[in-house]
Amino acid sequence: MIYFILGIPLLLAIACLLVKKQRLLGILNAIGYLAVLFLSAILLKQIALSGVTRLFLGFICLDTLSAFFIFVIAVVVFASALYSIGYIKKDIEKGIISEKKARIYYLLFNLFCCSMFFVPSVNNLGMLWVAIEMTTLISAFLVGFYNKKESVEAAWKYIIICSVGIIFALLGTILFSYAFSISGLSKSLNWSDMVPVAHILDKNILKIAFIFILVGYGTKAGLAPMHTWLPDAHSQAVAPISALLSGVLLKTAIYAILRFGIIIIKGVGFAYFAHLMILLGVISLIVSSGFILVQKDLKRLLAYSSIEHIGIISIGFGLGTPLACAGALLHVFNHAVTKSFMFFGAGNIVSFYRKHNMNAIKGVIKALPFTGIMMLLGVFALTGFPPFSIFISEMMIIVAAFTKGSYLVAAILLLFLAVIFGAFINHFGKMLFGNLPKGMTKTSEPLTGKLAFLFLGLLICITAVALVFIKGEWIWIVQKLFLV
């Protein structure tokens, strides 16, 4: 199963070299990733029932956590592939990119997705590092895709800051392997070998190693204060890629932190892990809320909101009760879905108005009725309004914080969520309503883009409803994951 999930993106990448027509390529992509989505759903079910599975000489090792992240990636990648068809076609019609460049886009898109699928599948922590670095290198081209001054600058910052960050992660990985090798066990970097023996590893080295890991992968995950590349890269990338970056690339880094975190929890104790995660989470929340309040650029606003949500996820894992972990894991999924939904909307708006500046954007609902209404729903979903899925996961984390007795964390969460809610409603209220600027008329939107919206929108609503019924099972699964 996993071979197909890793193989299909590669096959699609090869197809990009052979197929000349970009429209056909786009459709092929969407079909391919639909298949990946189904396969990953089946995989998730299989792994959840059967437990840890090793394949390919132990090179690939899957447990429920990895299968879950693969599923999240598959969902967003499928939606993004669907949305790309219409978006790229529009760009070609407007003469922003050429037909040949569109093929390069699809090639990079597939390679990027392939490298992201590798991250949760590999067993070796060194290979995990290589896979994450590959995602940076490939997506740098997609950030600098439009070849403007701003996008080249963003790509440069992205590649340099993330490479430096990730070198720290390599340092941490080596220290982990050092701790493993001086404990007298055979040389190995596989997490499946490390977790069972974590309690006999040297605590001092593990502690320092985890700080390096947290700084390194935290840079990639966009945790403040290492987040500086994130708003630049997210705002300059092609819209479907912004969705991928924000929706799942950050989550792959979170996955890496969790993998090391599980070793740390067993080796050093839970409090150490918890304090660091909560600290970084709270800083991210505070920093991002400030930038969200004063933001003028639409896509940067969404990028800062990603930092906020990564902060919430990190707080959730830091609280560490089964309910909080369940909430955080669920939040990974909900944020991925909702944020890609918002980035698709932002992409439509920016390509219509040709501006990122929110002051210049007025009357979206009149200009792009479908996108406008979807964005209106999306804003409420993203800021955690009741009928939508993010509300449930945020609620789980906050309730967990109260029941655990971490009142300060809960209070900070509630306060800044309220601030961010207000800021978002203010910004989007001004943009969505009002009259159109002169000389602009209502336009139609491509069908594939609408389908992508509906797919994600359905997921947002279904998760919320489904959770009411299967909350018990969900918490049970998470409990099995973390409290092994």
Add this chain to the structure above:
Amino acid sequence: MCWGLSQVFALFWEFSMQSIILFGVLVSTYLMVIAKRTPALIRSFRYQSFCLFLATVIIALREHELDLYVVAGLLFILKVVFIPQLLYRTIKKIKASEELGLFINPQLSLLWALGFTYLSWVFAVYLIGAHDAVQVIMLAIAFFVVLAGIFLMIFRMTALAQIIGLLVMENGIFLLASMVSGGMPFFVEIAIFFDVFVSVLIMGFFVYKINKFFTHIDVNKLSRLKG
């Protein structure tokens, strides 16, 4: 008298060789920190990589492992020959000024480097204790090289200097990995080499682009994106 003279000599030779090579790494890193022009920086980077190559060869001779010879060979081809050549060519092609653009002048940089050396020494002792002198020195120098790489990335203005800073950090980590934990698993080592190779190519590509769009490679002046 259980040890023959030749064995003692061999042991002495090995340890002193190792220290000499480590000393070479240290000196080349200091040269980089005080360099004013890009070609000098690249040359010192080449010296540093060559020292690393020698260190790896010595470990390979001791352990008689084929993997390590391959790693040493790759190191030589990539970091001693290919990457410096690529960087030299980039300088020539973009015709940018060879000045590095120092935020901190060489004398002050030297002081910083001394501070870093002390810090990494303290850190190394904290990490593994002072009982094993050779290992502590190795660890200290590895950390120092990493710190020097960060220093170069932060306090030098051109994009090329940032690439070299990144490579220096990479070298430091390579030293750490090969000395402390007896090397990473072989395929991981190969994958990391491939990764470094690709990242240098891609960064070189972006340096061309920055030069094309901004007509300079001064990253300090890249400030269009804010907030």
